[in-house]
Each structure stands twice: as structure tokens, then as C-alpha cells.
């Protein structure tokens with residue numbers, strides 16, 4: 001719903017506007033009532049996306065200051081996301097980032113930005129993945145001693161492996177199952193399984209949007225939990241939900257779970 005004077009409820013800025021997710025976010029924003037795009041930037045020059053002119057990413061600081069968007073939505077790469085977070089902190093603009101593949105030091109930098117502005121980071125903005133993570137936690141707790149193996153499949157242009165979502169699920173499993181403390185990335189040669197292992201398998205093929213499968217196996221039974229993203233629109237919609245939730249919040253570190261909890265309360 002837009003304000004009575006016709007002004008949008010939410011003005012978003014978008015980085016990585018020429019990328020797969022940036023394009024999807026701009027398209028979802030164009031389709032969503034009450035949302036307007038304040039500006040969009042990309043590192044390399046690109047033609048307008050969803051009717052929005054795309055500015056050079058080098059101008060981000062100036063654009064944040066002059067356009068004063070309610071929130072910046074970022075799907076780019078780890079180094080750029082850290083730089084954009086610093087720009088947001090300087091300009092007082094909240095940040096939603098779905099970028100994955102951060103090193104620990106880069107995550108520290110994002111957290112530093114969250115001292116100044118609200119920062120919401122999520123490895124996956126699909127609601128089905130949030131449900132998968134809850135189911136995996138429950139299953140891992142209910143099946144002590146069962147072996148756990150995680151397989152993720154993504155398109156052949158994905159850079160980071162394993163996926164950010166896979167790492168989040170592994171964190172969940174290790175949190176619930178204190179006896180699982182060794183991530184084994186694929187196996188080769190003489191590689192007998194030890195009880196503390198979680199096998200992690202990253203497949204890259206074709207144009208697969210994103211699949212995550214968790215296998216829990218005991219001696220006489222298996223349980224398999226799988227999420228498949230149908231298209232990137234599901235991530236873009238979730239990111240815009242997160243942007244609407246984050247705008248106007250206090251500085252701090254937030255996740256997609258905070259947004260979904262808010263939904264549950266509504």
C-alpha cells in the first residue's frame with residue numbers, strides 16, 4: 001500500500017544491478033506496490049534494468065548521501081559487500097545483504113557496520129529454506145548418532161563453495177549435534193567415514209537455481225530433507241520483505257529469521 005500522497009512506502013537502492021540477483025530484485029521491486037527504486041548501481045556498465053538506469057558503483061557514497069534511500073539491497077561479492085556496508089554506515093542507510101562467501105575478517109567488518117546502521121545478512125531469502133533449517137535442526141536432535149551428509153547443487157557460474165546456505169545448515173547441525181565437528185568436503189581414495197564427520201558435497205551444473213539436501217542415516221533407516229528453489233524470484237521477494245522490515249530499525253545485526261518471527265507475530 002502506498003502513502004495517501006502517492007509517495008512510496010519504501011525506497012530501495014540496489015547494488016550489483018547487472019547481476020542475476022540484482023536484476024531479479026529490480027524486477028520484483030517494479031512489481032511490488034509501495035516500493036520504489038531510489039537508484040541502482042553496478043561495477044561494470046550495464047543497460048537499464050526493469051526500466052531503471054544503472055549508475056557506476058564508484059558513485060555509491062554520493063548517491064546514498066543525495067538520494068537517502070530507506071535501505072540498500074546487496075547481492076554482489078564479499079569484498080564489494082563489505083565496501084558497500086561501510087558506505088551505508090557512513091551514510092546512515094540500513095543494509096540488506098544476501099551476498100555469500102565471506103571470510104571471517106569480512107564478516108567482522110560487516111558486524112562493525114552494524115554498530116552504526118541496521119544490517120540484515122541472510123545466506124538464503126527463501127521461506128522454504130527457513131523451514132528446511134528448522135526441520136533439519138529438529139531431525140538432527142531427534143536422531144542422535146545418525147550420520148549426516150549435505151549435498152548442494154547450483155548453476156555452473158556460482159563462485160563460492162559450499163554455498164552460504166549449506167554453511168548455515170552445517171552450523172545448525174553442529175549446534176544441535178555436539179558430536180559432529182568435522183566437515184569433510186568430498187571424499188577420494190582411502191577415505192573411511194569417522195563418526196564425527198559431516199560430509200559436504202557441492203555440485204555445479206547447468207542453470208540449477210539452488211538445491212539443498214540433507215541426509216540423516218542410521219543403520220536401518222534414512223531421512224532426507226530437500227529444498228529446491230524454482231527461480232530467483234523467491235530470493236528477491238524475501239529480500240524485499242527483509243528490506244521493508246529493516247527500514248527504520250535500530251542499528252544492529254539481524255537475520256531473515258527476525259523477519260519471519262515478525263510475520264508470525266502479525
Ligand SMILES: NC(=O)C1=CN([C@@H]2O[C@H](COP(=O)(O)OP(=O)(O)OC[C@H]3O[C@@H](n4cnc5c(N)ncnc54)[C@H](OP(=O)(O)O)[C@@H]3O)[C@@H](O)[C@H]2O)C=CC1
Pocket residue numbers: 015016017018019020021022042043044057075076077078079080097098099100101122123124125126160164235
Ligand atoms: N541470500 C540469497 O538468498 C541469495 C544469495 N545469492 C548470493 O548473491 C551473490 C550474487 O549472486 P548472483 O547475482 O548470482 O551473481 P552474479 O555474478 O550474477 O552478479 C554479481 C554482481 O555483483 C557484482 N560484483 C561482483 N563482484 C564485485 C566486486 N568485487 N565489486 C563490485 N561488484 C561486484 C557484479 O558486477 P559486474 O557486472 O561488474 O561483474 C554483478 O553485478 C552471491 O554471493 C550469491 O551466492 C544468490 C542468490 C540468492
Ligand SMILES: O=C(O)C1=N[C@H](C(=O)O)C[C@H](O)C1
Pocket residue numbers: 100123124154155158159162163164165166209210211
Ligand atoms: O549463488 C546462488 O545462486 C545462490 N546462493 C546462495 C547460497 O550460496 O546459499 C543462495 C541460493 O542457494 C542461491
